[in-house]
Amino acid sequence: MKLKGAAMITAVLEKEQVDLVFGYPGGAVLSLYDQLYRCKLKHILVRHEQGAVHAADGYARVSGKTGVVFATSGPGATNLVTGIATAYMDSVPLVLITGQVATRLIGTDSFQEADITGITLPITKHNYLIKDVQELPDALSEAFFIASTGRPGPVLVDIPKDIFELEDQFDYTHRREIPGYKPTIEGHSGQIQRAVKAINAAKRPVIFAGGGVIIAGASAELTELAERGRIPVVLSLMALGAFPGNSPLFLGMPGMHGTVSANYSISEADLIIAAGVRFDDRVTGQLESFARKAQIIHIDIDPAEIGKNVAIDIPIVGDVKKVLQGILKRLQPGVTEDWLKKVEEWRQGNPLCSEKQTSEGGMKPQFVIREIDRLTPDNAIICTDVGQHQMWTAQHYCFRLPRTFLSSGGLGTMGYGFPASLGATLASPQKTVFCIAGDGSFQMNIQELATAVAYNLNIKVAIINNGCLGMVRQWQELFYGGRYSHTSIQGGPDFVKVAEAYGALGLRVSAPSEVAGAIEQALAIEGPVVIDFLVDAGENVYPMVAPNRPISEIIMGSGKR
Amino acid sequence: MKHVLAVLVENKSGVLTRVAGLFSRRGFNIDNITVGETVTPGISRMTITVEGDEMVVEQVMKQLNKLINVLKVSNLSLEPAVMRELMLIKVRAESQTRGDIQQIVETFRGKVVDVSLDSMIVEVTGNEDKLEAIKLLLQSYGIREIVRTGKIALLRGSKITREA
DSSP: OEHHHHHHHHHHHHHTOOOEOOOOOOOHHHHHHHHHSSOOOOOEEEESHHHHHHHHHHHHHHHHHHHEEEEEEEHHTTTTHHHHHHHTTTOOOOOEEEEEOOHHHHHHHTOOOOOHHHTGGSSSSEEEESSGGGGGGHHHHHHHHHHSSSOOOOEEEEEEHHHHHOEEOOOOOOOOBTTBBOOOOOHOOOOOOOHHHHHOOOOEEEEEOOOHHTTTTTTHHHHHHHHHOOOOEEOOOGGGTOOOOOOOEEEOOOOOOHHHHHHHHHHHOEEEEEEEEOOOOOHHHHGGGGTTOOOEEEEOGGGGTTTTTOOSSEEEESHHHHHHHHHHOOOOOOOOOHHHHHHHHHHSOOOOOOSBBBBBSOHHHHHHHHHHHHSSSSOOEEOOOHHHHHHHHHSSSSSSSSSSSEEOOOSOOOOOHHHHHHHHHOOOSSOOOOEEEEEHHHTTSSGHHHHHHHHHHEEEEEEEEESSHHHHHHHHHHTTTTTTOOBBBSSSOHHOOOOOOHOOOOOOOSGGGHHHHHHHHHHSSSSSSEEEEOOOOOOOOOOOOTTOOOOOOBBBOTTTT | EEEEEEEEOOOOTTTTHHHHHHHHHTTTTEEEEEEEEEESSSSEEEEEEEOOOOOHHHHHHHHHHHHTTEEEEHHHHEEEEGEEOOOOEEEEHHHHHHHHHHHHHHHHHHHEEOOOSEEEEEEEEEHHHHHHHHHHHHHOOOEEEEOOOEEEEESSSSSOOOOO
């Protein structure tokens, strides 16, 4: 069968079972969009290319499938960069198809030319610049294979304008053999045995699980390991939902804004079972003092993560699910009651604050998030932006199921949450989707309200509005002598009017007594709703560990503030 | 410590950028890098000398292995290997010093490959120590320019480094 380049792309997408793409047209992809005009592939037109990548990212995180993005050359492609870096840091499978200027113009600084394969080299798992239409089907097939297997990540395919129009033979074969790409799936059996022995012998074990557990679909195995071994569990930000948040064995998140019990447990443990984590500095704090008393088992599919930050005693390279299954085969029931008692004391002695209001009568952001938790079903999907509201959500929303918490963990991208929620609801239209945003973050991709309204996407946005760039302000308060340099964003916009201007419903809540009613009202409406929660501006995120300090040195805040 | 890595790569456009870029963005130091064809068409071999302790070199190797176009990475410093580098030196040489220089070059089993009225080009091959030694000796005559290929290396014996 002979096909033009553009038709090859839609044919490959069909073969790879892609039913939805996110994108924005432009000069270099006119032929691709012309092809879309006559095929049944569903395309979501966003209002900015960054919105498209985050939306595809949200779609991928919720569905487990590969998200697909179309963008044009030059600025279209460079607008993807933040979203690609976000997905790369959090290991999200994406295939990005960008138009490039025509082959004969490459390298001449022609109109809307940017070297996007060069630009995205360090933030993609791999990328391709197509120079001949013959290469196109294999490159696309490899892109899907590489993006979705091993440690997933974004793959970009850059296609010059003329290639879309050139015709060639199209015989599609799924490329599943790539010489330089062979992820290790099965864990080494000897290492698994060593791990089992260490777990069976441990007196004070802790499981530290990360996003890899969700990617591998290993929540059931993780839960069984914890329950049979009687082992407390801490989850990195990326793993929230991988283990039921209401389990008595769950201690919360470790690290900078982790719970006291999670941080103390890691510091006092004699064994850490680290699964699908990368020992990010936000988790470890000062490396030399991290888990000093513990042997560490590290399970990860990416060999480069093992020993990168923390020295590992028992490394196991492989798929987390398979490795945990191997461990469970030989795991004996754990006898750790003394340890669990100690851990429980830490937990009981250091609860997270949950009052409704501050002494001045302002509304507490934590309370708003707890109310959202109370009023949304267990399988609701929560997307956040980055900052204080993100940490409060991680601390106060009880995540019970995997793939229900979407947040930019690695890159820390403000403006991620709202477009990601578009992708989330498209992946799971039957589920409640809430975007918890900051008043700063929300403005970074506020234009996607138009997309949400255009497709009547059932998204509820809760703006935790404190009139400032709260997390930066918190650091200024704690570490920069209270010099609040450019962190006030008081004075607008009026988010209710903005919502209305885009054609969505806007609600404003300024008293604790109105919170539940507004959430219920928003949930009762089919379509996008923005709720502007005016919260107390001085509230900080605690507990906190100062950067590069031991995670056992916890700042609790003055009083409960 | 210095480590010499043999890196077999698919000879695709941009592969050198991918490898070199990895070093800079991960904060690894390349001492030198050479690239050339192998006996297998489409596969090139890079020889990379990198400075760092064992942890660093292990990370370098693991990160290199993650690149899709990289087929094989091995550390040749851990086994007996023949390591060579070629250097061309343009040295000041008038009629009265030419003989002395010639003698030095012969001692190092080098070659004089070009002579003009006031300069000579000397070609030497060897390991780092040898090249440094002749460089030092020729310095007193006035070195005008030096160019070096960077190190290449092969394992001793019948063992070979091939794509996995």
